Amino acid sequence: MRTVLVAAVSAAALIAIASCGLLGAEEAGQRAGDETLYTRLREDMVDRLLREGWLQDKRVAEAMRSVPRHLFVPADQAEHAYRDTPLPIGHGQTISAPSIVAVMTELLKPKPEHVVFEVGTGSGYQAAVLAKLVKHVYSVEIVPELAETAKVRLAELGYDKVSVRCGDGYRGWPEHAPFDSIIVTCAPTDIPRPLVEQLRDGGRMVIPVGEAGVQELYLLVKEGQEVVKRAVLPVLFVPMTGEAERK
Helix, strand or coil: CCCCCCCCCCHHHHHHHHHHCCCCHHHHHHHHHCHHHHHHHHHHHHHHHHHCCCCCCHHHHHHHHHCCHHHHCCHHHHHHCCCCCCEEEECCEEECCHHHHHHHHHHCCCCCCCEEEEECCCCCHHHHHHHCCCCEEEEEECCHHHHHHHHHHHHHCCCCCEEEEECCHHHCCHHHCCEEEEEECCECCCCCHHHHHCEEEEEEEEEEEEECCEEEEEEEEEECCEEEEEEEEEECCCECCCHHHHC
16 A cells, blocks of 8 residues: 655645735635545545656655645635646736646656756745755746745745745746756747746756647757757647747
8 A cells, every 4th residue: 555645734835825915814724624535636636647658756656645735726726726727826817727837846756955046936835846856946927926925935834945926937047057857837939948948958848839820849959069859748838928928
């Protein structure tokens, strides 16, 4: 029988998240009493992803078992948090379906010594999963309100291996490059060259590319001056905004 390691989320942490604007104090208390239910739903979600083949790496599976996805969505979406579907998080943005999070995370082949760059923090869920697997995650979010709430939420929940800043991720985060891997959770129409340049030799990038409705998830592996590109599966992500739009 698999041993399941589940991160406990205290009532105090839940109430602290109320200050982020996702929860009221009363609902925070109610959620604190629902943690057993959410734990079971989270375990069922991961078991389902394993059965269906979306998940194969045991480390990634345990990371997803431990991250409380219901705390990374608005309160009115919490009951849907462990369904395999994207959910709205406000400002026209979404949190990816768990199956997509699983696939993208595994494609990075995360190791404990890795430093990862993420474009599109959103609510912070993908960064939280990665933080369980790597040395540090640097994440950029272009929507100021999402960047601020994600930063506070991650800090309150103890994800101190994640650094979040508000900005345009098109040009990466040069001060912390090169990165062992890069994950992009919004879709440009072309792969941003600055991101490729900030990949370490042997580094991996997972990125959706294409126009709205016609997108493909790609894995890029940097080998010296060459980049090997492989299409993985059709996807549907929100478009990358900012400089990517202007280009």
